[in-house]
Amino acid sequence: MSITDSSNSDSGDKSNSYKTRASVESLASRPSAQVLVIGGGINGVSVFRDLALQGVDVALVERNDFCSGASGASSHMIHGGIRYLENGEFRLVSESVDERNDLLKTAPHYVKPLETTIPIFTTFSGVVSGALGFFKRRKAKRTERGAALIKVGLTVYDAFSRRRGSVPRHRFVGRTTALREMPMLHPGIRYAATYFDASVHNPERLTLDVLSSGLEANPSARASNYLSVHSMGPEGIFLRDEITGEDIPFDAEVVVNVTGAWVDETNAASGLPTAYMGGTKGSHIVLDDPTLLKACAGREVFFEHTDGRIVLIYPIGERVLVGTTDIATSEEDPVGEAVCTEEEIDYFFDLISHVFPAITVDRSMIVYSFSGVRPLPSQENLEPGLISRDYRLERNVEKTPEGTQAIISVIGGKWTTFRALGAQIADEVLPMVKVSRKANTQGLPIGGGWNYPTANGAETTWVEQHLSGGISPSRATLLFERYGTRAPEVLSYLQRHNDQLFTSTPELSTAEVKYMIEHEQALHLADILQRRTDLTFTGEVTLAVLEELAAVMATYLQWSDSFKKAQLNTTRDVLSQRHHVRL
Numbered sequence: 001m002s003i004t005d006s007s008n009s010d011s012g013d014k015s016n017s018y019k020t021r022a023s024v025e026s027l028a029s030r031p032s033a034q035v036l037v038i039g040g041g042i043n044g045v046s047v048f049r050d051l052a053l054q055g056v057d058v059a060l061v062e063r064n065d066f067c068s069g070a071s072g073a074s075s076h077m078i079h080g081g082i083r084y085l086e087n088g089e090f091r092l093v094s095e096s097v098d099e100r101n102d103l104l105k106t107a108p109h110y111v112k113p114l115e116t117t118i119p120i121f122t123t124f125s126g127v128v129s130g131a132l133g134f135f136k137r138r139k140a141k142r143t144e145r146g147a148a149l150i151k152v153g154l155t156v157y158d159a160f161s162r163r164r165g166s167v168p169r170h171r172f173v174g175r176t177t178a179l180r181e182m183p184m185l186h187p188g189i190r191y192a193a194t195y196f197d198a199s200v201h202n203p204e205r206l207t208l209d210v211l212s213s214g215l216e217a218n219p220s221a222r223a224s225n226y227l228s229v230h231s232m233g234p235e236g237i238f239l240r241d242e243i244t245g246e247d248i249p250f251d252a253e254v255v256v257n258v259t260g261a262w263v264d265e266t267n268a269a270s271g272l273p274t275a276y277m278g279g280t281k282g283s284h285i286v287l288d289d290p291t292l293l294k295a296c297a298g299r300e301v302f303f304e305h306t307d308g309r310i311v312l313i314y315p316i317g318e319r320v321l322v323g324t325t326d327i328a329t330s331e332e333d334p335v336g337e338a339v340c341t342e343e344e345i346d347y348f349f350d351l352i353s354h355v356f357p358a359i360t361v362d363r364s365m366i367v368y369s370f371s372g373v374r375p376l377p378s379q380e381n382l383e384p385g386l387i388s389r390d391y392r393l394e395r396n397v398e399k400t401p402e403g404t405q406a407i408i409s410v411i412g413g414k415w416t417t418f419r420a421l422g423a424q425i426a427d428e429v430l431p432m433v434k435v436s437r438k439a440n441t442q443g444l445p446i447g448g449g450w451n452y453p454t455a456n457g458a459e460t461t462w463v464e465q466h467l468s469g470g471i472s473p474s475r476a477t478l479l480f481e482r483y484g485t486r487a488p489e490v491l492s493y494l495q496r497h498n499d500q501l502f503t504s505t506p507e508l509s510t511a512e513v514k515y516m517i518e519h520e521q522a523l524h525l526a527d528i529l530q531r532r533t534d535l536t537f538t539g540e541v542t543l544a545v546l547e548e549l550a551a552v553m554a555t556y557l558q559w560s561d562s563f564k565k566a567q568l569n570t571t572r573d574v575l576s577q578r579h580h581v582r583l
Contacts, residue, residue, distance in 0.1 A: 023224035023521055024241055024248070032251040033059040033222070034433040036237065038229055038266055039258035040064075041071035042207050043391075043413045045223075046422030047256055049214035052221035053439040054430060059221070059252070060211075063228030063242055065527050067207035070260050071415070072531060073338070073372025075284065075323050076316060077300075078103050078111050078198040078416050082157045083310050086149075092390045096416045097160040100198050101167070102442060103416070107449040109484030110206045113167065114199040114314070116300040117182065119355055120191040122146035145304045147172075147191045154195055161196075170195035184295035184356050199300070201316055203415065204531035205482065208520055209447025210418075225521050232270035243523065254432050256425060257409045260375035267409060272396055276377060276411045283340035283371040284323030285348050285580070287361060288539055292320050295356050305351050313352065319367065319538055322348045339578055340369040367539025369580045377411050391421050393428060406432055448484020467491055478507065482533070490515060502552075504544035507535055513552045523557070525549055525571040536581060543583050546572055 037048045040062025051058040062068075080097035081089070103111040123146050154170040161167050171194045178192035179185055185192070200206055214221050230240035230247060232255065239248040259266045267274045293315050300314030313322050325344050345363065352361055377392075391413035397406055408428065413421050419441050430437060445452070453462040459480070466488045467476035479487040490512070499511035508528075516522040516532045528549060530536045535545065546568060554564040575581035 021224065021241075021243070021521075021523075023222070024227060024246075026222045027059060027061075027224060027227070027239065027250065028248045031249055033057045034252065034435075035059070035254045035256060035429055036061070036250065036252035037256045037258060039260065039262075040066040040207075040211070040223070040225055041069050041258065041260055042067065042203070042210065042415055042418045043071075043260075043410060043421050044256075044258035045207055045211040045214065046418040047258055047410075047425045048221070048223060048422075049210050049217070050422040050426035050441055051429060052214035052218035053441065054426065054435055054437055055218060056430070056433060056435050057220045058214075058218070059250075060223040061227040061229065061239060062223075062225045065225050065524070065531055066211060066521070067204040067531055069262075070372040070374055071207060072204055073282065073284070073370050074200075074203055074415050075282070075312060076199055076201065076203060076321060077114070077312075078200050080157060080160060080197060081414070081416070082153055082195075085153050085156055089390060092417075093157070094160050095420055096414070097157070099417050099420055101161070102419065103200075104198055106444060107200075107206055107209070107446045108452045108454055109448045109481075110202045110209075111198050111200050114197050114300050115298065116195055116197050116302050116314075117178075118150060118193045118195075119178070119185055119189045119301065119303050120145075120147045120150060120193060121186070121189055123148060123190065147193075150193055154193055157195065167196040182295065182297050182299070184358055186355055186357050194299070197300070199314070199316070200415070202482070202534065206446070208532075209449075209484075212519075213447055226523060229266065229269055234271075252405065254406045254408065254429055256429065257407060258425075261373040263375070263409050263411065267396075267407070270407065272407065274394070274396075274409065276394060276409060277375065278328075279373045279376050281327045281338050281371060281373055282324040283327075283338070283344045284321055284369065285340060285345060285366050286316075286368040286537055286539065287320045287322060287365045288318070288367045289320060289359075289361055289365045292352070292356065292359055292361065293318065295359060296320060301355055303355060305354060311348075311351050313355065317534075317538060322352065338371040338373050340371045340580075344371075345369070363580075366580045367582075368537050369578075375412060391417070391424075393425060395428075448486040451485055470495065474506065475501075493519075502545070502548050504542065504548045505535070505540060507533060507540060508545075508549065510552050513549065514556050517553070517556050522553075525553065525567055526574075528553075529571070529575075536575065536579065539581070541575065541581055541583070543572070546583070 034057040035051055037044050037058060037060040040060060044060060045066065048058055048060040078100050080100055081093050084093050104113065151172060158169045173192050175189055175191065178189060179187065211223060215223060226242040228240050228242055230238045237250040237252065239250050241248065257263055257266050261277055261279045263277050264274045296313060296315045298315060300312055302312045305311050309326060311324065313320060325347065349361055352359060392411050394409045394411060395406060408425065410425060423441055453459050463476050463480050467479060471491065479491060483490050493515050494509065494511040497511035497514055499509050502508045513528065516528055520532060522528050522532055525546065529541055535541050550564050550568045553559065572583050576583050
């Protein structure tokens, strides 16, 4: 969950805190577009990119930072959704597997193969409940899946996986082999199944790459964060700059509402009452525990807990991600503040002991926690885990002074299928604005994934050839990991702007912060700490880092002393209280 909601207006000194932003000025100076996309999560920017590639005059607005909602609170997985087979969602699994295979090729700088192991404790458990779930029985009691059910699922999954990719087939081994490969697994397991999916180590940066690809493809395409739809109705659209409070009249032929769990709230702003959304809360914790990291043996451990919930443990860098919960949100406040609770943390510790009983974890090992509300459709009386992760759209028409305005609401959607969702919505919109499709995004590299070195050892060679000028090998590697094949242009920018490494962390430099402000629309401390870098995720944020970053941003953004102090205090408080960051 983004912390920017509470850091936008905490200083009472907005007028002296920011200049007019170029992204806002581009919309205010030409206050119309063929299509207005509302929502800067991964699905919103995917719709934006696809339309921009077709030459559509498209604008995107996001009331917080890009990828600051559910998109920034994901499990960091790009997966086919093997568990959706149990619900009979073959179309979704087929599409998800194809999109996973595609992203391994088009975004190899962020999306990597992920070896996944399922520890199995029974042989036939879950067959009955699985059948009930398949036939959409609402009261089906979830139980732990056994070897028979998992074997069937993986066999079907392999059939889908082999169509547009070449990931290895699954392996099924007995207890002895499983414990030889992963000695710290529970000694009571009977089998282990291993297959391949994929992970996305930097989902926020991939979102930025998708957005920038749209902006670069079409000079008329415009996008801004911290710009909300204040109202939308017969008198037209009014955008509000969340930084300055300024209102901007705007007009569009088509409005695409991709605000996730906030779809109904956004529609309400136009006087269009809807009740499309339900949603479930998903929380995660990140642990700094070398023993648990070693126990994972480089693999994701994906399994059904004793209550039948799907959970996962897997290493990302030197940390271990543990998740996820699947808790129905309240009807009174379905999009309320999502926070990882103490009860959820206890649940995570219990599931770790279920798989690795010899490992003891405690709260001192938590370096970060996060939570978000999944944008799922409203489904009364259906267990959270059975609610479909598929997507659909709803069309409505609004009368405006200029005529009629179509409003398309996007319901559902998951990270893995963002490209396919964007293409489907674009295909719906293009005839409405009388534009023909000119480009297909399938197979089209994204941002720093262009010409990415994929052969064994090629990454090291590429870094030596393209990033060897005046920086250390470790700094060159970091830039490559953060920007992919765009790293040389970033390095060139840094060298032109008197770059100095931070004294508090080798992960940031003064000119790189300037680059993130000018080219990636970073406006708050959290934008850089949570979404332009992985400093919070890895537990590398210290009070010294906060203070140094605040000083650098204050210089570039001309913050007043009072605004800088408010930013610093709010960010420190929220990170420590809501995200378990120790400062």
